Amino acid sequence: MARYKNFNIAIYFTTRCIASINSLEEFERDFGFFEKHLKCSKVYLETHRDDMDTPKEKLEQLRDFFTTKGMDVSGAITTTLMKTTKVKPLIDETGVFGCGGSILDKSGEVEPPVEEGYQRIWNAFCYTDEASRRKLQEVAEYTASIFDEFIIDDFYFTNCTCPSCIEAKGDRSWEEFRLQLMTEVSRELVVGPAKAINPKVKAIIKYPNWNESYPETGYNPETQKDIFDLVYTGTETRDTNHTFQHLPRYGSYSLLRWFENLKPGYNGGGWIDQWNSIQNLGYYMEQAFLTFFAKGRELTLFCYSWLVDTVYIPPLGHELEHLDQIIGEIGKPLGIQSYQPVHASGEEHLLDYLGMAGLAFEPTPQFPETDGLIMLTAESAKDPEIMGKLKAHLMKGGDACLTSGFIRETQSKGVEEFTSVRYTDKKVITKDYTILGPGWGFAGDYCGREQVTFPGLKYKNNASESLILANKEDNNFPIFLRNEYGKGTVYLLAVPDDFAEIYLYPPEVLTFIRQYLMSGLGTYLEGGPKVGLFLYDNDTIILESFQDQACKVKLHLAGDNRKLIEVKNGKELPASIRKETETIFEIELWPVYYRMFRITE
Missing domain, CATH: 3.20.20.80 (Glycosidases)
Incomplete structure (x- = not known):
């Protein structure tokens, strides 16, 4: 047969x-x-x-x-x-x-x-x-x-x-x-x-x-x-x-x-x-x-x-x-390595919701052996040696993104070494956001489609740097922050109580988070939610839309002379913008249908 x-x-x-x-x-x-x-x-x-x-x-x-x-x-x-x-x-x-x-x-x-x-x-x-x-x-x-x-x-x-x-x-x-x-x-x-x-x-x-x-x-x-x-x-x-x-x-x-x-x-x-x-x-x-x-x-x-x-x-x-x-x-899959130990639970399927929002992940049951950025969730906190492993990773120059669930599970257990961010019993409900990122083209105020409920994190101003704020009348709360530690950077990501509400973020907020967390992978998506990005070690990528209608996204690639060749037909996709440090492609996607590209110079 x-x-x-x-x-x-x-x-x-x-x-x-x-x-x-x-x-x-x-x-x-x-x-x-x-x-x-x-x-x-x-x-x-x-x-x-x-x-x-x-x-x-x-x-x-x-x-x-x-x-x-x-x-x-x-x-x-x-x-x-x-x-x-x-x-x-x-x-x-x-x-x-x-x-x-x-x-x-x-x-x-x-x-x-x-x-x-x-x-x-x-x-x-x-x-x-x-x-x-x-x-x-x-x-x-x-x-x-x-x-x-x-x-x-x-x-x-x-x-x-x-x-x-x-x-x-x-x-x-x-x-x-x-x-x-x-x-x-x-x-x-x-x-x-x-x-x-x-x-x-x-x-x-x-x-x-x-x-x-x-x-x-x-x-x-x-x-x-x-x-x-x-x-x-x-x-x-x-x-x-x-x-x-x-x-x-x-x-x-x-x-x-x-x-x-x-x-x-x-x-x-x-x-x-x-x-x-x-x-x-x-x-x-x-x-x-x-x-x-x-x-x-x-x-x-x-x-x-x-x-x-x-x-x-x-x-x-x-x-x-x-x-x-x-x-x-395609080659070997790549992505943000996320530590998910065996027998652990805490922020169930959070990576899948973030993956549906355009972040690329490589989940692993072992603590990642990498110099790049790693993701630590509430599941990661189940490792009794996690604080020592995190410190060693940062001291050698690696970066880490800690979720609000990780902060909750490790508070008073050592996370204070790395950030001034603290988990509280407060809740924040909003659809208004401010991006404070230095020098980023989309810095400003943005409104989402519906309200989202976040944990009310608190932090010490100037001890930690807030990059995205959830806004209320005469008040705001951080949802994306960073700290420098040793030779690395610690990012803190507040996630909604209902993880599916990640899809309600304004496209600019999602894009900013992708840009910072995926910069070490040399690419990120600009656009709304429900688009999957799959990366491989031989410069092939796949884009898959999870939306129920056609959409367009922009793919940012590090380097000023990158080319995209669609694998199924060998045709080159013209770049929308070429800058000194990146090349940007606008790509149309449809429900169910994926598109595979080869990245070349």
């Missing part, structure tokens, strides 16, 4: 998808829909999900079917069990709640049996229940006996608070207990038994898109990265406005980059689904683009029965064909 040059596309089959296949002849015709529109090079065949275990004979039959097509075939496991739910007065939730895939049966959906059991969100396993533990080990061994590789879907977590788990937890926090429990389960019940059955089997753990909740549910990248052979990244951001997860779409890029930096070379790829995309097919395709902008090696499409003969696949296939022609041109 034909393959793309620069990435792989895989189709995921749940147990329900497989149960839909009544004959290979009929399935051959149905799967032809994917073959018509995509170059699929791999499938994942599921052995267990909820109440269903796929028979070995059927798995082997499908494995051989796809192998004859020249496709790679791996196994898959979803760690859920079908249970009933509790019944309370006037609330009857008893029933079967599956977690993925549909049975495409002409005689109607097959209704699985209802079991008695304790309710858990998404019917995840209880990992202190001996019967459930035995079941998990049996499934791992069974899967390894058929396949040389398998992936675990992102229901591999625990939220169980049954009496058995409460007793096992003891005096530990739920976070501490679950992190230790899932490390033991991964080693002793999944990977160890699987490799005992099949020593050459490779086990992959797929992490969900809700990384802020990993510790509370037992996901432990710190230990599991060394237990499993590969990790996989959930890059499903879907439609931010129509899902309870409300994930900024930039997260389809940033989370994969974080996992790549967790253990370079061991990130198998990204994973998307079609949920919340029917009202805007662009969101579905955008998830795929961002996965590959982040250097994803493979993209898994979940799942067969939800995608076969649907509107999602033809446009995706059309766009992937074009992307494959140019994505090989």
